[in-house]
Amino acid sequence: MTGVLGATLGLALVLGACGDGNGSSGDSGGGGAKSAVIAIAADPLEYINPLNENGSPGIQIAQAVFAPLVATDPNTGKTVNVLADSVTPDKASQTWTIKLKPGNSFQNGQPLTAKDYVDSWNLTAQGSTAWKNNGFFSKVEGYEALNPPTPDGATPKPTSVKTLSGLKQIDDLTFSVKLKVPFSQFGLTLQYLGLAPLPEEVRKDPDAYKRKPIGNGPFKLDGAWNPGDDIKLVKWDGYKGPNPPEADALTYRFIPNADTAYNEFLAGTVDFVDVPPTKIKTFKTDAPDGWVTAGASGANYLVVPAWDARFKNPKLRHALSMAIDRKAMADLVGLAAPSNGLIAPDINGYRADACKYCTFDAAKAKQLLQEAGGFSGQLNINYNTTSATGQIFAEAIGNMLRQNLGLDVKYTGKQGSEITTLADTRKLDGLRFSGWGHDYPSIEDYLTPMFKSTGDANFAGYSNPQLDKVLAQGDAEPDPDKAIKLYQQAEDIALEDMPLIPLYAKQNAYLHSAKIEPRVSKYTGVQALYSTFK
Numbered sequence: 001m002t003g004v005l006g007a008t009l010g011l012a013l014v015l016g017a018c019g020d021g022n023g024s025s026g027d028s029g030g031g032g033a034k035s036a037v038i039a040i041a042a043d044p045l046e047y048i049n050p051l052n053e054n055g056s057p058g059i060q061i062a063q064a065v066f067a068p069l070v071a072t073d074p075n076t077g078k079t080v081n082v083l084a085d086s087v088t089p090d091k092a093s094q095t096w097t098i099k100l101k102p103g104n105s106f107q108n109g110q111p112l113t114a115k116d117y118v119d120s121w122n123l124t125a126q127g128s129t130a131w132k133n134n135g136f137f138s139k140v141e142g143y144e145a146l147n148p149p150t151p152d153g154a155t156p157k158p159t160s161v162k163t164l165s166g167l168k169q170i171d172d173l174t175f176s177v178k179l180k181v182p183f184s185q186f187g188l189t190l191q192y193l194g195l196a197p198l199p200e201e202v203r204k205d206p207d208a209y210k211r212k213p214i215g216n217g218p219f220k221l222d223g224a225w226n227p228g229d230d231i232k233l234v235k236w237d238g239y240k241g242p243n244p245p246e247a248d249a250l251t252y253r254f255i256p257n258a259d260t261a262y263n264e265f266l267a268g269t270v271d272f273v274d275v276p277p278t279k280i281k282t283f284k285t286d287a288p289d290g291w292v293t294a295g296a297s298g299a300n301y302l303v304v305p306a307w308d309a310r311f312k313n314p315k316l317r318h319a320l321s322m323a324i325d326r327k328a329m330a331d332l333v334g335l336a337a338p339s340n341g342l343i344a345p346d347i348n349g350y351r352a353d354a355c356k357y358c359t360f361d362a363a364k365a366k367q368l369l370q371e372a373g374g375f376s377g378q379l380n381i382n383y384n385t386t387s388a389t390g391q392i393f394a395e396a397i398g399n400m401l402r403q404n405l406g407l408d409v410k411y412t413g414k415q416g417s418e419i420t421t422l423a424d425t426r427k428l429d430g431l432r433f434s435g436w437g438h439d440y441p442s443i444e445d446y447l448t449p450m451f452k453s454t455g456d457a458n459f460a461g462y463s464n465p466q467l468d469k470v471l472a473q474g475d476a477e478p479d480p481d482k483a484i485k486l487y488q489q490a491e492d493i494a495l496e497d498m499p500l501i502p503l504y505a506k507q508n509a510y511l512h513s514a515k516i517e518p519r520v521s522k523y524t525g526v527q528a529l530y531s532t533f534k
Helices: 056-065 114-125 135-137 199-204 258-266 313-321 326-333 364-372 390-405 416-425 465-478 478-499
Strands: 014-018 036-039 071-072 079-080 084-089 095-100 169-170 175-178 219-221 233-234 247-256 272-274 291-303 336-338 377-384 409-414 432-436 500-512 516-521 525-533
Touching: 036 056, 036 525, 056 233, 056 247, 056 525, 079 525, 095 114, 114 169, 114 175, 233 336, 258 272, 291 516, 291 525, 313 364, 313 377, 313 390, 313 478, 313 500, 326 336, 326 500, 336 409, 364 390, 364 409, 364 416, 377 390, 377 416, 377 432, 390 409, 390 432, 390 516, 409 416, 500 516, 500 525
Parallel strands: 036 247, 036 272, 377 409
Antiparallel strands: 014 291, 071 079, 084 095, 095 175, 169 175, 219 233, 233 247, 272 500, 291 432, 291 500, 336 500, 516 525
16 A cells, blocks of 8 residues: 555455556566566565565565465455365364365475475464564464563564464375364465465575575566565466466566656556556546556554553544544545545445544544643654655644644654554654555454454554454354454444544555556456456
8 A cells, every 4th residue: 555554465455447458558578478567666675475574565476476275266256275175164163174285386396285384384473483474373272382471562582382282284285273262264364375385495594585485376586686676577387276377477666656656657667556646636647548446445544652651541542533534634645535444345344434533523622632631742743755645644634633633743754664663662753654455355354463462463552452352252253244243343442442543445546558457356456466468
């Protein structure tokens, strides 16, 4: 999500409208009969490891180089097997048995086995490894033994226990996962690429392979790669999964400034690019025959730091929320709609009226601020300097808070990675922006990562045992409709506590060259990886 910190790639964007695909961008691909250059408006990656990645740029690369166990079918929205032959829960949805399809391998020739999943997942689950997808395994039996209590923001020390007691290899192609409690959504989560296996030689020395990944997906790295270089991929003939991409070669070009990436497309040097917020008003005329849009998905928030005592009173957070004119903010963003909850509009369980503190009411906001005892000192809003609209959006929010609450607001611009690091170590002063797009199509994926006490994307450092309890009840409920009701209760708790202030859901827009037509699905979104070639 352009200009949003801490965002992961939303994989279920609803089709809105598209051009006819007859744009005139030049032939910019190389290295194959069907090739394309895909621009990513972000800082270059430092490594490629899906088990240590939950951001949009890295996940885009992982989608090409690694293959999931299951996936969402772009035509039906149903979950289909990719590398898994079967995924079977017990009656309580607590122990899940996963059987792999035979005959698959890694790109180094090593056969893909159940042991690769078991060992890779155990490696990630060790808190001392400090990989970003560690929290995914918090539901697996034995997780606590690998993740002892640790001071907030610190990395756990190595433990004598190195394996999850709930993870068992049954035979070469079969393994089981016993969860601490029943979790009816677990089968859906297996499409997350943060669960991709690593081959044995990579597991033995992950650092040695962080810039030369060995995957099991449809593309492999083409030659040496270092941070800052284009990531060049070529089709890997050993991939046997369903519906392989049509491209023979892909180049991913990282361009930190979104406007620069957009201009590179107009100059004919790239084949696919996200439309930045600054171009929302002009992209249809800039590329009249080569654009595509996807309906509002994901969610964008303002993050309130739970570690800062000045924000402790919930009435203060409610006051900040009600002082924001979301309609004006959405109009400024463009192709956006005001948010009235924490869940994306296209997710089953979304409620249009979930948030009672998201209505713009300056008088009520002032009253709440007074009841909270006011705010001490300057209110700092952090923004990403690599985003062309980062400062614009920060000042828009800041002006609302200044005018409607009388707060003394200041702004601090930093690179997105620096803001994230400061927040992760609880050293960030003030508010920041964040966004979230689901890794699998479930309301649970909008709650557990960001609001569970141990969530991987708990941007605010928030913790509420009651919310954790209700989430666990939703996880354990086998009836999908009843589970959604429980997850909605968890959302209500989070909205009352408001560690994240909902802002808007953004419709995404993209430009593509004349030679490709991106795949567009209301279930899996707009994907350059699966473009057809003309």
